[in-house]
Amino acid sequence: MQVFRAYMKILKKTMPSLSIYIIIFLSLSIFLSGSGKQSKISQFTSSKVNIAVINEDEGMFGGELKTYLGTIHNVVELKNDREILQDELYFRNVEYILLIPNDFTKKLEIGESENLCQNVKVPSSYTGKYLDSQIEQYISTLTIYVSSNIDEKQAVENTAIDLSQEVKVNFLSQSVNTSKADDYYYFLYLPYVFTSVIILSIGSILMTFNIKEINERNLCSSMPIIKKNFQLVLGCIITVVAVFALFMSVAIGIYGNSINIVKAVFYMINAIAFAAIVTGIGYFISVFVNNLNVLNMVSNVLGIGMSFLGGIFVPREVLGDNVVIFSKFIPTYWYVNVIELIQNVESNRSLMNEILINIGIEILFAIAIFAGALAATRIRSDARKQIS
Numbered sequence: 484m485q486v487f488r489a490y491m492k493i494l495k496k497t498m499p500s501l502s503i504y505i506i507i508f509l510s511l512s513i514f515l516s517g518s519g520k521q522s523k524i525s526q527f528t529s530s531k532v533n534i535a536v537i538n539e540d541e542g543m544f545g546g547e548l549k550t551y552l553g554t555i556h557n558v559v560e561l562k563n564d565r566e567i568l569q570d571e572l573y574f575r576n577v578e579y580i581l582l583i584p585n586d587f588t589k590k591l592e593i594g595e596s597e598n599l600c601q602n603v604k605v606p607s608s609y610t611g612k613y614l615d616s617q618i619e620q621y622i623s624t625l626t627i628y629v630s631s632n633i634d635e636k637q638a639v640e641n642t643a644i645d646l647s648q649e650v651k652v653n654f655l656s657q658s659v660n661t662s663k664a665d666d667y668y669y670f671l672y673l674p675y676v677f678t679s680v681i682i683l684s685i686g687s688i689l690m691t692f693n694i695k696e697i698n699e700r701n702l703c704s705s706m707p708i709i710k711k712n713f714q715l716v717l718g719c720i721i722t723v724v725a726v727f728a729l730f731m732s733v734a735i736g737i738y739g740n741s742i743n744i745v746k747a748v749f750y751m752i753n754a755i756a757f758a759a760i761v762t763g764i765g766y767f768i769s770v771f772v773n774n775l776n777v778l779n780m781v782s783n784v785l786g787i788g789m790s791f792l793g794g795i796f797v798p799r800e801v802l803g804d805n806v807v808i809f810s811k812f813i814p815t816y817w818y819v820n821v822i823e824l825i826q827n828v829e830s831n832r833s834l835m836n837e838i839l840i841n842i843g844i845e846i847l848f849a850i851a852i853f854a855g856a857l858a859a860t861r862i863r864s865d866a867r868k869q870i871s
């Protein structure tokens with residue numbers, strides 16, 4: 484077991500630097516689990532904006548437009564002074580300034596409805612476009628009644644009635660409650676943490692064995708490549724088990740009282756399956772990467788990429804259909820499936836079979852990746868023997 488003993492010696496020597504990574508990502512995992520909660524959404528409400536309306540209209544309609552805007556926004560009274568208006572807009576005391584000209588009513592009465600008012604707003608702001616749309620809607624509705632020879636007062640009343648109609652927004656459930664327990668978020672974000680920590684932990688050690696001089700010395704020995712790989716895999720397993728035990732101990736210590744035994748068991752099995760996947764990925768990467776900075780970069784890219792595509796950082800509801808289809812070829816997709824199913828396993832025990840199927844798919848991912856890693860190791864060793 485010389486290779487295994489050498490692995491453990493290197494692990495012991497790199498432990499201080501690895502401990503820093505583990506502590507950072509452990510802290511990140513706890514932080515993400517605490518900040519992952521979202522607020523409860525029960526209804527839609529339109530937003531009010533601070534606006535100023537400078538009305539110079541000599542007729543009735545300018546004042547009525549200002550009154551209407553006051554019912555849906557906060558109208559701030561300001562003097563018609565260029566410097567004052569610029570200051571108020573600059574300091575965001577108002578976000579929109581509407582200038583109603585003195586011939587506003589006259590133009591409406593003769594059927595004009597385009598470019599009747601001027602405005603000043605925060606450049607490229609959504610609120611500016613929002614106000615533009617509402618003002619245009621008011622003017623176009625009022626123009627319809629005025630052009631029908633209806634009394635001015637009646638036209639204003641009819642316009643107010645029409646625009647007061649609201650569209651009722653119904654959610655799929657009585658209240659959309661996206662808030663979930665902290666343990667849900669702890670295990671949801673675990674793949675990102677595991678990907679970074681495990682790849683760095685085992686990859687930095689395995690790279691040592693792939694240094695040209697050391698690898699050539701191993702090739703000259705009588706030890707079969709299969710035996711060497713077995714001892715390296717054994718060392719990787721022990722490293723991963725230690726990392727897994729640490730993160731599970733923290734989870735039990737923080738969330739142990741709030742998780743029942745069924746959820747806890749499935750959480751752990753799911754985490755073990757994904758840890759096996761990441762171990763295989765780390766082993767595979769170490770065959771081709773011989774620089775710690777590159778290894779760090781690859782682990783971060785993989786962790787973030789799989790987390791986004793698999794539905795960890797971004798809910799799948801937000802992702803496009805093609806992205807979701809593609810994500811089925813990524814192990815995080817199946818990991819997240821299990822996490823979601825676990826939330827309802829208490830009330831619906833029939834979900835256990837579905838959970839086990841998803842975990843089984845994760846295990847198949849792990850087997851395939853390990854097989855590829857071992858094959859890559861064998862091919863590279865044979866190539867080096869031929870060169871030497």
